Structure formats: structure tokens, C-alpha cells
Amino acid sequence: MKGGSVPRIKPPLVPSFIVIVGFLTVCPVIMLLFGSFSEGLGAFGTFTLEKYIKSYSDPALAGILVNTAFFTVGSAAVATSLAIFLAYLNTRTNIPLKRSLRVMPIVPMMIPHILFAVSWALLLNPSNGIINLVLKGALNLKVSLFNIYTLPGMILVEGLLDLPIAYLIISPAMSSFDASLEESSRVSGASNLETLRKVTLPILRPAILSSFSLVIVRSLAAFAVPSMIGMPGRIYVLATHIYRIIAIGFAVDYGMAAAVGLSALVTSIALIYVYRRLTAKSEKYVTISGRGYRPALINLRKSKYPLCAVVCLFSFALIALPVLVLFYTSLLPYSMIPSWKAVSMMSWDNWTTVLKDPISLMSLRNSIFLGIGGATLGILLSIFVSYIIVRIRTRGSGLLESLVFLSFSFPGIVIGVGFMWFFVRTPLYATIWALLIGYIATYLPYGVRPLTSAFIQIHNELEESSRVCGAGILYTLRRIVIPLLAPGIVSGWILMATMFVRELSLSVVLSRPGTEVLAVQILKFAEDGLWGKLSALGIVMILISTTLVVLATAVGSKMSKMKKSS
Amino acid sequence: MEIKIRNLSKNFYSEGKRIEAVDNVNLTIPTNKIFSLLGPSGCGKTTLLRCIIGLEVPDSGEIEVGDEIVWSKDRGIFILPDKRGVSMVFQTYAIWPHMTVFGNVAYPLQISKVPKEEIKRRVERTLEFVRLEGFEDRAATELSGGQQQRVALARALISEPKAILFDEPLSNLDAKLREDTRKELRSFLTKLKITAVYVTHDRLEALTLSDVIAVMRDGAIVEVGAPKKLYFGSEQRFVADFIGRANLIKGKVVGFKGRRTLIDSPIGIIACERKVGIPEGRKVTVCIRPESFEVLEGEEGRNLNTFKGKVESLLFVGESNEGEVSVGETRLIVRFNPAAILKESDEIKLYIDPKRCHILLR
Numbered sequence: 058m059k060g061g062s063v064p065r066i067k068p069p070l071v072p073s074f075i076v077i078v079g080f081l082t083v084c085p086v087i088m089l090l091f092g093s094f095s096e097g098l099g100a101f102g103t104f105t106l107e108k109y110i111k112s113y114s115d116p117a118l119a120g121i122l123v124n125t126a127f128f129t130v131g132s133a134a135v136a137t138s139l140a141i142f143l144a145y146l147n148t149r150t151n152i153p154l155k156r157s158l159r160v161m162p163i164v165p166m167m168i169p170h171i172l173f174a175v176s177w178a179l180l181l182n183p184s185n186g187i188i189n190l191v192l193k194g195a196l197n198l199k200v201s202l203f204n205i206y207t208l209p210g211m212i213l214v215e216g217l218l219d220l221p222i223a224y225l226i227i228s229p230a231m232s233s234f235d236a237s238l239e240e241s242s243r244v245s246g247a248s249n250l251e252t253l254r255k256v257t258l259p260i261l262r263p264a265i266l267s268s269f270s271l272v273i274v275r276s277l278a279a280f281a282v283p284s285m286i287g288m289p290g291r292i293y294v295l296a297t298h299i300y301r302i303i304a305i306g307f308a309v310d311y312g313m314a315a316a317v318g319l320s321a322l323v324t325s326i327a328l329i330y331v332y333r334r335l336t337a338k339s340e341k342y343v344t345i346s347g348r349g350y351r352p353a354l355i356n357l358r359k360s361k362y363p364l365c366a367v368v369c370l371f372s373f374a375l376i377a378l379p380v381l382v383l384f385y386t387s388l389l390p391y392s393m394i395p396s397w398k399a400v401s402m403m404s405w406d407n408w409t410t411v412l413k414d415p416i417s418l419m420s421l422r423n424s425i426f427l428g429i430g431g432a433t434l435g436i437l438l439s440i441f442v443s444y445i446i447v448r449i450r451t452r453g454s455g456l457l458e459s460l461v462f463l464s465f466s467f468p469g470i471v472i473g474v475g476f477m478w479f480f481v482r483t484p485l486y487a488t489i490w491a492l493l494i495g496y497i498a499t500y501l502p503y504g505v506r507p508l509t510s511a512f513i514q515i516h517n518e519l520e521e522s523s524r525v526c527g528a529g530i531l532y533t534l535r536r537i538v539i540p541l542l543a544p545g546i547v548s549g550w551i552l553m554a555t556m557f558v559r560e561l562s563l564s565v566v567l568s569r570p571g572t573e574v575l576a577v578q579i580l581k582f583a584e585d586g587l588w589g590k591l592s593a594l595g596i597v598m599i600l601i602s603t604t605l606v607v608l609a610t611a612v613g614s615k616m617s618k619m620k621k622s623s
Numbered sequence: 624m625e626i627k628i629r630n631l632s633k634n635f636y637s638e639g640k641r642i643e644a645v646d647n648v649n650l651t652i653p654t655n656k657i658f659s660l661l662g663p664s665g666c667g668k669t670t671l672l673r674c675i676i677g678l679e680v681p682d683s684g685e686i687e688v689g690d691e692i693v694w695s696k697d698r699g700i701f702i703l704p705d706k707r708g709v710s711m712v713f714q715t716y717a718i719w720p721h722m723t724v725f726g727n728v729a730y731p732l733q734i735s736k737v738p739k740e741e742i743k744r745r746v747e748r749t750l751e752f753v754r755l756e757g758f759e760d761r762a763a764t765e766l767s768g769g770q771q772q773r774v775a776l777a778r779a780l781i782s783e784p785k786a787i788l789f790d791e792p793l794s795n796l797d798a799k800l801r802e803d804t805r806k807e808l809r810s811f812l813t814k815l816k817i818t819a820v821y822v823t824h825d826r827l828e829a830l831t832l833s834d835v836i837a838v839m840r841d842g843a844i845v846e847v848g849a850p851k852k853l854y855f856g857s858e859q860r861f862v863a864d865f866i867g868r869a870n871l872i873k874g875k876v877v878g879f880k881g882r883r884t885l886i887d888s889p890i891g892i893i894a895c896e897r898k899v900g901i902p903e904g905r906k907v908t909v910c911i912r913p914e915s916f917e918v919l920e921g922e923e924g925r926n927l928n929t930f931k932g933k934v935e936s937l938l939f940v941g942e943s944n945e946g947e948v949s950v951g952e953t954r955l956i957v958r959f960n961p962a963a964i965l966k967e968s969d970e971i972k973l974y975i976d977p978k979r980c981h982i983l984l985r
Contacts, residue, residue, distance in 0.1 A: 521678055522717035526731035526778070527705030536730075540721045 071445055071453040078442060078457055081498035082464045085475030089322065092478040093315035108312035112302075117293075118317075125277070125294040128211055128287075132279075133223075133272040135216025137265060140223035141231075145253070146364060148232040150355045153365050161372045162224040167602055168379055169559030170218050170281035171576050172595040175583060176379035177214050178285055179592075181205035185392040187382065194394065206290030215282040217375060219275050223268040230264035249355055267335040270328045277325055278468035280562035281576075285583060295321045296470050300565060303474065311474060318471035329466035380599065387592035407589035417594055420573040423489055424558050424598070427496060427574065428605060432504075432554035435497045439504030439549055440542070446505070447512040448520075465502040472499055473566030480567070487569035495563050500556050504549040511545025547613035554609070555602045575601075624689040624708075624785040624818050626652040626675060631684030633670055644670040645681065646842035652786075652820055652835075657812055659821045659829040662839035663865070668822045669714075671839070672788050675820065676711050677704035689785055705734075710779035711788040715795065716771045718763045724750070724774055725759040731782045749777045753811065768796050769804050776811065786818035793828060805832055826866050830854065838862045855912075860983045863910040870911045870955045871983070876903050883927075883977050890950040894927045895980040908983040913945065913958040915979035918965075919972040928975045934967055948973065 094104050112118070143162050146152045165173065180188045181203045189201040196202075204210065242252040258265070276282075283297040293301070295317065302314045357364060385395070388403040411417050446458045464472075476495045480486040485494070515538065523533040539546070561576035568577045575598045582591035633645040644667040652658045660668040673679040675686060677693065680701065686694040688709060693702040710731075719727055725746055732742045750756050753773040758766070763774060772792060779787050792808075793801045809832050812819050823829050829836050830850045837847045838861070846853060846862045857863045864871060874888030883894040884901060886909055893909050901907070919929065932948040932955070944959040948971065957973065959965060 516715050516717065518713040518715050518717035519719060522711070522713055522775075522778075523719075523730070525676060525678070525704045525711050526782070527734045528730075532734065537719055541719070 074441055074445055075453055075457050078460045082460045084479055085472045088478040089315050089475030093319055098311040098481055108316040112313045112316045121293050121298050124292055127208055128294050129273045129276045131212035132215035132219055132276040133269045136219040136223040136272045137268045139220050140227045144228040144231045150357050158368055163221045164376050166221045169598055171561050171579055173218055173379050174214055174282045174285035176382045178205055179382050179386055190394045205286055208292055211282050211286050215276050215279055219272045223272055226268040227264050230261055263335050267332050270332040274325050274328050274466055280470055299470050314474045318474050321468050322471050325466040325468055383592040383595050386588050407593040411590050411593045416573055417578055420575050420578040424575040428554045428558040431493050431496045431557045432550050435504050435553045436550045439508050443505050443508035443512050447509055461502055461505050464498055467499050469499055469562030473563040477566055489572050492567050495567050496557050499563055500553055503552045507545045507549040511542050515541050543613055547609050551606050551609045554605045558602050625654050627687040629685040631681050633681045643842045648844055650844055655816045655818055656834040657819045657832055659833035659836045660839055661829040661836050664824050666839045667842040668839050669790055672790055672822050676709050676788055708785040710784040712775045712779050712792045714790045716775040718771050718774055720764045724761050724763055727763050727774055728777045728781055749781045753777045769800050789821045791823055858984050860908050863983055868913050872909045874909055876901055876905045889953045890930055893980055894977040895982050896978050898982050910981045910983050911975055913956045915975055916957045917974045919974050925974055930973045934969045937967055
């Protein structure tokens with residue numbers, strides 16, 4: 058090396074990743090924009106405002122926007138208040154069974170949204186919902202007591218589905234909260250409830266607001282609940298409105314879909330911007346410090362067990378009930394009340410038909426491929442991207458961070474329309490690779506975020522000392538960085554893989570004959586009213602997700618064992 | 624092996640402002656000595672250290688390790704950190720938590736593809752040297768702070784470097800452990816006969832550990848010298864103040880008497896050890912260490928440097944009593960014999976040996 062030139066400190070790494078991520082995130086947005094001003098999917102044609110005029114002068118649009126506003130804000134309110142309630146009980150009180158109650162709010166992440174929505178439709182639909190049938194028989198009623206196919210029904214189910222996101226934001230804020238702030242309030246004579254209202258909640262306001270804005274973004278992007286619960290009740294929101302424009306009837310119009318989608322996208326980006334402002338100060342560069350204090354626990358006294366029972370019942374409704382209902386339905390030829398008659402009619406018929414159905418099998422193959430392959434590629438990209446964001450702090454890395462965050466705001470169906478305009482022009486159209494690229498673009502933040510926080514926690518000197526010992530960048534990455542990152546990599550991979558296996562809103566646009574995926578196949582079964590088959594395939598989907606999680610965890614713990622021996 | 628630094632500068636840019644972390648430093652670090660870079664935080668000492676090993680690329684200047692130029696702007700030389708024959712112990716130790724003690728120490732040898740048998744032998748020997756024999760299979764995270772520090776030292780020593788750099792290696796330890804580890808480190812380094820560069824902001828650490836100290840301020844070297852020379856004989860106000868507790872009294876040279884220089888100051892005339900070449904009328908600062916005062920009993924008096932004062936406050940600090948004594952308007956920090964019977968607002972007489980009054984020119 059003697060006499061060699063000064064090495065370039067900034068390898069072409071940063072620009073090349075900006076190009077990759079920039080393509081993934083900016084391309085669909087630009088294509089969406091172009092598409093909204095053009096004549097049709099096949100050819101851009103001349104510049105036209107026709108699609109805007111047509112879509113925004115639609116008299117039904119006003120109602121759809123009102124529905125969307127109620128749906129998103131309502132879901133955010135349900136998810137956030139439930140998250141506050143559960144996080145408070147789990148972190149600040151002496152409620153029993155804490156260990157299991159802590160994971161409970163996160164478990165719904167494992168259940169695909171579409172199945173969760175279907176299971177509640179099976180329980181509470183007005184014509185043959187199981188709970189409705191049971192109550193009708195028991196109370197001798199003429200009409201059904203509940204109707205899930207309503208706006209409140211949609212809000213409730215979507216709120217439950219978004220509970221994990223809200224909980225993951227609020228619970229850390231709640232547990233890192235300085236207990237002495239509350240104690241001084243209590244010393245001043247305030248009761249627990251007063252303290253909660255006057256001290257705890259105001260201090261938690263940034264976390265609550267960021268949970269609120271994030272859930273609004275997620276529910277704006279949601280497709281499962283609007284399609285499974287909203288559409289049967291003829292309650293349309295933006296996502297289902299767009300779906301109807303591009304998928305139902307003969308006159309599909311991607312230009313109109315793009316024009317409508319842009320307003321959803323703009324709203325989303327604005328909300329994510331708000332969210333980022335809210336969290337920028339509190340979340341950035343919080344490393345684990347050794348000096349952790351344990352907040353004092355509040356003694357619930359007599360209400361301890363009733364509250365615990367309420368939470369357990371809630372967990373049952375949230376986790377076990379959907380799976381049980383699906384399994385029950387998968388064994389029956391049609392909906393009926395649980396009874397001896399039902400038991401006698403049970404069979405594996407639905408399962409055998411589904412597992413022999415070539416399209417279902419193809420969707421199974423495709424989803425597994427997308428889950429494993431997509432998550433692996435996605436996490437590889439995330440490792441490099443988060444390395445650049447955390448370690449190489451140049452202007453370029455700031456841009457990269459913003460690009461990644463941009464895709465955080467993408468409503469799947471809208472971005473799918475944008476990608477459609479792009480893929481139609483490439484040989485990727487109607488191939489599995491189109492889905493793969495779309496998935497990674499839309500879900501990149503879910504890989505990047507756990508990895509950036511893992512990177513932040515690895516002190517710079519751990520890498521530098523390896524370089525001083527003579528290791529090159531790649532050797533350091535392999536021997537030091539990756540093993541230390543293993544937990545972050547595993548959790549990022551799990552997050553991505555489970556999301557890819559159940560992906561619906563993007564696939565609904567990009568999936569073509571030959572590239573069916575599980576969620577789209579389930580949607581088709583639902584549209585045809587084939588609940589038994591749907592349930593069987595749904596259970597298979599849950600099994601795949603669970604297997605992936607178990608495998609990834611096993612690989613993760615093996616990785617951490619391997620590194621001990623080296 | 625000597626380390627020579629010539630005209631070295633390194634700037635950082637933060638929010639549009641230029642910060643001169645290292646500002647045209649010229650320094651020779653002597654062979655097989657413990658050399659400390661001492662200075663307040665933010666003075667550029669760590670940046671200088673990182674330039675020596677090659678983790679930072681300087682903006683200009685030259686660095687020579689032994690006979691080899693490892694960095695030169697003008698000649699376009701940059702030798703990678705691991706090829707400089709220098710190793711480093713980091714402030715956080717940078718012990719890899721996912722490896723055992725053996726894994727950590729063996730790492731540099733594994734990179735240079737040393738045969739397994741030899742690695743095992745050398746790791747064993749090095750661990751024995753830092754008194755960690757038998758710790759090979761322990762997880763690095765199971766060790767105490769002091770033990771982690773020794774693992775970091777072992778890892779730095781294993782490749783048999785020509786020089787070893789320390790970046791505040793004791794700042795993460797608690798007070799008692801820090802004292803023990805300091806002694807231990809001193810004995811390790813003396814045994815090794817190796818050039819050691821030690822960065823610290825702790826004056827006590829620098830004084831007890833080093834053969835030579837370089838005091839840094841705002842990116843520049845202020846003064847270089849042996850600990851005693853800097854403590855008792857520095858010519859600079861900043862150094863005298865930074866390296867130990869000091870009473871700095873401003874005054875003016877008013878005359879000479881034998882081997883003494885007489886300074887007129889707010890507490891009266893102070894007779895100091897004569898310094899050559901200071902003209903009458905020159906403004907100077909007199910530095911008197913708290914432990915240089917003597918309390919005179921009864922009517923006892925000396926013809927020089929005797930000052931009457933009042934005890935304003937007393938603080939028992941263990942090995943001594945420390946108090947503030949006001950002489951006129953000036954408050955002096957004085958260290959008393961703990962056995963002395965004194966209380967606040969006592970009137971006392973203080974004497975200072977002229978040999979212990981130092982004139983600071985800058």
C-alpha cells in the first residue's frame with residue numbers, strides 16, 4: 058500500500074442504493090401521476106384532464122370520502138384507545154398473567170387481515186352469522202341482532218387489526234416513562250385515575266398522536282376490511298372505490314383509478330410527514346442505556362382479577378376466535394349453528410377440493426416463493442440501506458432515509474395502480490417478478506426500521522476495532538456486524554415474510570392469471586361465497602405464516618449460538 | 624519506536640461551521656515511553672489519536688511511525704490502519720459481545736491467517752500476560768469492567784504492535800477500580816517496553832501514568848513535558864491551571880533580591896524563584912499549589928512571603944483539610960494538615976516557600 062493513493066472514503070455504494078430505492082419508491086408515484094393525465098393503460102396518448110374531471114365529478118365520490126374519513130379516524134380511535142388501555146395495564150399495573158398478556162396485542166399481526174375480516178363476517182353477518190343464529194335461537198328473535206356489514210362494524214374490525222401498530226408505539230413510551238412524574242402527582246393528593254388523566258396522558262401525547270396518524274395511514278391503505286365487510290353492505294371507501302374502477306365490470310379505467318388514487322396518496326404522505334415530525338425527536342438515537350429504572354407498579358387491588366378476565370376474554374376474541382371460526386367453517390358444507398347435527402356433517406371435503414384445485418395450489422406456491430424469496434431480497438436490501446442511513450451519514454444517506462419513509466405511506470392498491478402503468482411497458486408484466494418488486498417497494502420500511510434501530514445500538518467502535526485489527530469492510534460485516542444484527546435481521550425478515558405471504562391490496566392490482574397469490578384467491582372465494590373452501594385455504598395460509606416464524610426464530614437462535622463458538 | 628507528527632491539521636464541518644479539531648500539530652512521541660495527550664473534552668486529542676491510527680484522514684500534514692511515513696498529504700501516502708504496526712484500545716473497549724474472550728483476542732490473528740496452533744499458543748500467552756489465564760471460553764459480556772479492559776488490551780497486544788494507542792480507556796470504570804487498573808496498566812506497559820499513546824482528560828491519570836505529557840487545547844499542543852516539570856514548572860497559565868489545583872495570582876515584577884524575583888500582587892509582595900530574562904515591570908501570574916502553604920504558629924514569622932488571612936471555609940476531604948483563606952480581597956485555596964486544629968473565621972498566618980511560587984509568563 059505504500060505510496061498508494063488516498064482511498065476513496067465514499068464508495069459508489071451510496072449513489073447506487075439511492076438509485077435502487079429511488080426506482081422502487083419514486084417510479085410508481087411518477088407513473089401514477091403520468092397515468093392520471095393520460096388516456097389509457099396501453100398508451101399514454103396526449104395530455105388530458107379528462108380522468109380527473111370524470112372521477113371527481115362523480116356524485117358518489119362525496120359519500121365515499123365521508124365514509125373514508127369516518128372509517129380511518131374511527132379505526133384510529135379504536136386502535137389507539139385500546140392500545141393505551143392494554144399498554145397501561147401491562148406496563149404500569151400489577152395485573153396477573155403479565156407475561157402472556159404482553160404478547161397478546163401483537164399476535165393479530167400473525168393473522169392475515171383478510172381472514173380476520175372474514176371470520177368476523179362469518180360470526181356477525183345478518184343472514185347466517187353464527188353468533189346471530191345462536192342468539193336468534195336462544196332469544197326467539199325474528200331478525201338478526203347484529204349486522205357487521207355497517208360502518209361501525211368496519212371500524213371495529215379495522216381498529217382491532219391495527220391494534221398491534223398502535224400498541225408497538227404506545228407501549229414503549231409508556232414503559233420508559235419516568236414514574237416519579239406520576240408519583241409526585243399522587244403525593245399531591247391526586248387519585249390514580251386523576252393522575253392518569255392529568256399527568257400520564259398529556260405526557261404521552263406525542264406517542265398517542267403518532268399512533269393515531271399511523272393507524273389512519275394504515276386504514277386508508279387497508280383493503281381487506283373494506284372489501285370483506287364494507288362491500289357486502291355497499292359501504293365504499295377510497296380503496297374499494299379504486300378496486301371497483303379497475304376490477305369490476307368491463308370498462309376498467311386505470312386513468313380514473315390513478316386520478317382518485319393520487320388524492321389518497323397525497324393524504325397519506327402528508328400524514329406520514331406529520332408522524333415523522335412527531336417521532337423525530339423522541340425516537341431518534343435512543344440507545345439502550347444500562348441504567349434502567351423500573352416504574353413503580355400501581356396496585357389494582359380488587360379490580361385486578363376482573364380486569365384480567367376482561368383482557369383474557371378480549372384476547373380470546375382477538376386471537377383464538379377467528380382461527381376457531383375458520384377451522385369450524387372449513388369442515389362444514391354450509392353455515393350452521395354449532396350442534397350435533399353440525400358435528401355429524403363435518404368432513405375434510407373442503408380441504409381436499411382446495412388442495413386439488415390447481416389455481417389454489419398455484420397461489421400457494423407463488424405466495425411461499427414471494428414470502429421467502431421476497432423477504433430475503435428485501436432484508437438484504439434493508440441491511441445495506443440501513444447501514445448507509447446509520448453509518449455513512451452524508452446528504453445522500455438523508456435522501457435515502459426520506460425515500461424509504463416515502464414508501465411507508467404507500468396505500469397498496471394505489472401504488473399497485475402506479476406500478477401497473479410501469480410494468481405494462483416491461484416484460485415483467487403479469488410475472489411473479491412484478492409482484493416481488495412491488496412488495497419490496499411497498500414494505501421496505503418494515504425491513505429497514507428494525508435494522509436501523511439495531512444498527513444504532515451497535516457502537517461504532519465495535520466496527521472500528523475490527524478495522525484496526527486488519528479486517529476489511531466485508532470481513533467486518535460478516536464477522537462482526539451481521540452476527541450482532543442477527544436479532545434485527547430475523548425480526549425484519551419475519552415481519553416482511555408474513556406480510557408478503559398475506560399481501561392483498563397490492564396483489565389485487567398486480568396479480569394476473571398465472572400469478573395468483575393466496576390472499577387474492579381467498580378474495581375470489583369470498584366473492585363467490587365459497588366460505589368452506591376459503592376457510593380451508595385460510596388455515597393453510599396461517600400455518601405457512603406460523604411455520605415461517607418458527608423457522609426464522611430457530612435460524613436466528615442458531616446464528617447466535619454459532620457466533621459464540623467462533 | 625518513535626511517532627513523528629508534522630504540521631497535521633484536521634477540520635470537521637458541522638452545520639456549515641468549520642471546526643479545527645487538530646490545528647497544525649507538530650509532535651514527537653518518544654520510543655518506549657508512556658505518552659499522554661491531556662486536555663479538556665473537545666480539544667482534539669481523540670481526533671489526533673484517530674489520525675495516528677488511520678481511522679480519520681487528516682486534511683494536511685505528515686505522520687511517521689518508526690521509519691515509515693504512514694500518511695502524507697503532499698506525497699499522497701495513506702497506509703491502512705492495520706498496516707501501520709499500531710493498535711488501539713477503545714474508550715468503550717469495543718469487546719465484541721457475540722464472541723468469547725478467545726474469539727475477541729484471536730481475531731487479529733485469524734485475519735492474518737496465522738495457523739490455528741500458533742493462534743492458540745499466542746492467545747494463551749497474551750491472556751496470561753494480562754492475568755486472564757483460563758478465561759478463554761468465557762463470553763466477553765460476562766466479564767467485569769476491569770476484565771473487559773484487559774481483554775481489549777490483550778487484543779491490542781496480540782499482533783505485537785510497535786505502538787499502542789489508548790482512547791480514555793479508564794473512563795468507564797468506577798473510581799476505585801480506575802485506580803487499581805491504572806497501576807496495573809502502568810506495570811503492564813513498563814514490562815512491555817512499548818510506545819504507548821494515552822488520551823485522557825483526567826489530570827491525575829495523566830500525572831500518575833505517563834512519562835511524558837502533552838497538554839492540548841483547541842486543537843493545538845500547548846506544552847510538552849514530564850509530569851513533574853509540567854506540574855511545578857509550567858510557564859503557562861492554562862497548563863498550570865489544568866494539570867492541578869492552583870492559586871493563580873496576577874501581579875507585576877517590581878524587583879530582584881538574590882535568587883528571588885519580587886512580584887507585587889493583591890496579597891502583597893510575593894518572592895518567587897528567580898526566572899532569567901524577565902524585566903522589571905512585566906505583568907505576570909504567580910502559581911501557588913494549595914499544598915505549598917505552611918501555617919505559622921504564634922508569633923513565629925519569616926521575613927518573606929508571610930501573609931495574614933482569615934479562614935473562610937473548611938472542607939474535610941479525607942487525606943487533608945482543604946480550606947479557603949481570604950488574604951485581603953483575594954481568596955486562596957489552601958491544603959491544611961488534617962491534624963491542625965482550625966475552625967472557620969480563625970485568623971492565621973501563611974508562609975510559602977519561594978521555591979514553590981512559580982512565575983507564569985503566558
